[in-house]
Amino acid sequence: MRRIRRLVLGVALMVPSADLMAQERTGGGAERMQPGGPDRRQDLERQLRRGFWQAAKRRIGLTDDQMTRLEQTTARFDPRRRALAQDERSTRVQLHFDVLADSSGNDQRIAAALDRMLQLQRQRIDLLIEEQRELATFMSPRERAQYGALQEQMRRRVEELRRARPEDRPGRLRR
Known part of the structure; x- marks a missing residue:
């Protein structure tokens, strides 16, 4: 379960979605969340994207x-x-x-x-x-470079997590 969360974290951080950030500012979608419900994954992704945006703001200083x-x-x-x-x-x-x-x-x-x-x-x-x-x-050239580096860092982390999960590789049967 921990690996699944890390993979979802990595994927969510790799491709931040501005749509979800806008929903969070207005509170949209929260009423659909149920513990263990179908929106659980989306909720987790939303939280992880929020973390990415916060890290981007903090590290780059936007x-x-x-x-x-x-x-x-x-x-x-x-x-x-x-x-x-x-x-x-x-x-x-x-x-x-x-x-x-x-x-x-x-x-x-x-x-x-x-x-x-x-x-x-x-x-x-x-x-x-x-x-x-x-x-x-x-954004200044420095800010764009920092943002690109942050995105690349997240992409690499996602790839590491993917390689660590052999059961999710294409062509493999799940038990």
Whole structure:
């Protein structure tokens, strides 16, 4: 159970959601929470995201106005980032299956998947550039670098937690 909580913590910290932060400010959603209910995970994620935002504010020293703008910017870019990640995941899976099929008839599909992966990586870079330009309107270069380092620290922690959970790896049967 402790590992599950750490994994959820890592995932929640890796991708903070401004939507949830806005709900917390207004108190929205709290009435849906029941001990052990279906919203338990969302509640835990919400608490963990709040912790991420508090750590970001404390470590970087952002003002309340900057935090509000950061939440808005994150909310604006998160859907595109998630869509790219999902598309990249599905393309990787398809590529994996096509390569394992070991048939030369799959060469066109493999080439198309490789091209798609490059296209998605370019889109990810374009998204990052666009986001950094927007962050630059209210954060100094140092603050942006500190924020990026904090995000990277969280990503690495999530990856460590994922590697520590062999039962959650794809292709493994759960007991």
